[in-house]
Amino acid sequence: MREVLELNEPTQRISIRALTLWRIHGVINAAVVALAAIGIGLLTYFFEWSMWPFIIISIILALEIIFYIFVIPTLRWKRWRYEVREQEIELQYGLFIIKRTLVPMVRVQHVDTEQGPLLRKYRLxxxxxxxxxxxxxVPALDEVEAEELRHSISSLARVAEEDV
Incomplete structure (x- = not known):
């Protein structure tokens, strides 16, 4: 049964460079928690408070580094798939709960590409x-692939709209 389900999965993957991008986001999140840990550590030292809050935040920081920099980006990349067909677009994503979405071409109103500073740096x-x-x-596609996909979906949506 598992083999049958895997055959029906969308076939296209997002760029492997998405891992680097998501890991950078993890480092930024961990830096915020690290600043909180440093702040609580300083307060603990100057006011001679109990060390428990500092220890707890340090453990949370260690877990956040492990999960948000190493585990979650890898799982997220492995799960993210998409496929564009004549009649629909299929998306599959999620970490622990896998979501599969079908977007009918006749429902597509417009298609955009987005590119912030980090995406632009990694050509995504x-x-x-x-x-x-x-x-x-559909996140973190190569720039060229994203542009081709945008044109393809736009063309297929026009054709689907004309057929209705």
Whole structure:
């Protein structure tokens, strides 16, 4: 049964450079917790408070470094898949709970590419697929792939709209 499910998964993956990007986000989050740990450590030292708050925040920092820099980006990259077909776009993502979404082409209103400073540094872009109800995103695609995908989805959405 597991083999059958894996065959039906979307086939396209996001860029491997997404790992670096997500790890940078993890380092930034860990830096914020590290600043809190340093602050509590200084308060503990100057006011001679109990060491327990400092110890607890230090443990949280260690766990955050392990999970947000190493574990979560790897799991997130392994789970993120997408596939564009003539009639729909299929997205699969999630860490522990895997979500699979089908976006019918006839519902696509417009497609955008987004690129912030970190994405631009790593030559990546995010595709946003807007429908009347919501916006779906495919993160961290190579710039060229993102542009081709945007044009492809836009063309397929026009064709699907003409067929209706």
């Amino acid at each position: 872009a995010t595709i946003s697929i807007s429908t009347a109800a919501t916006t779906h995103k």
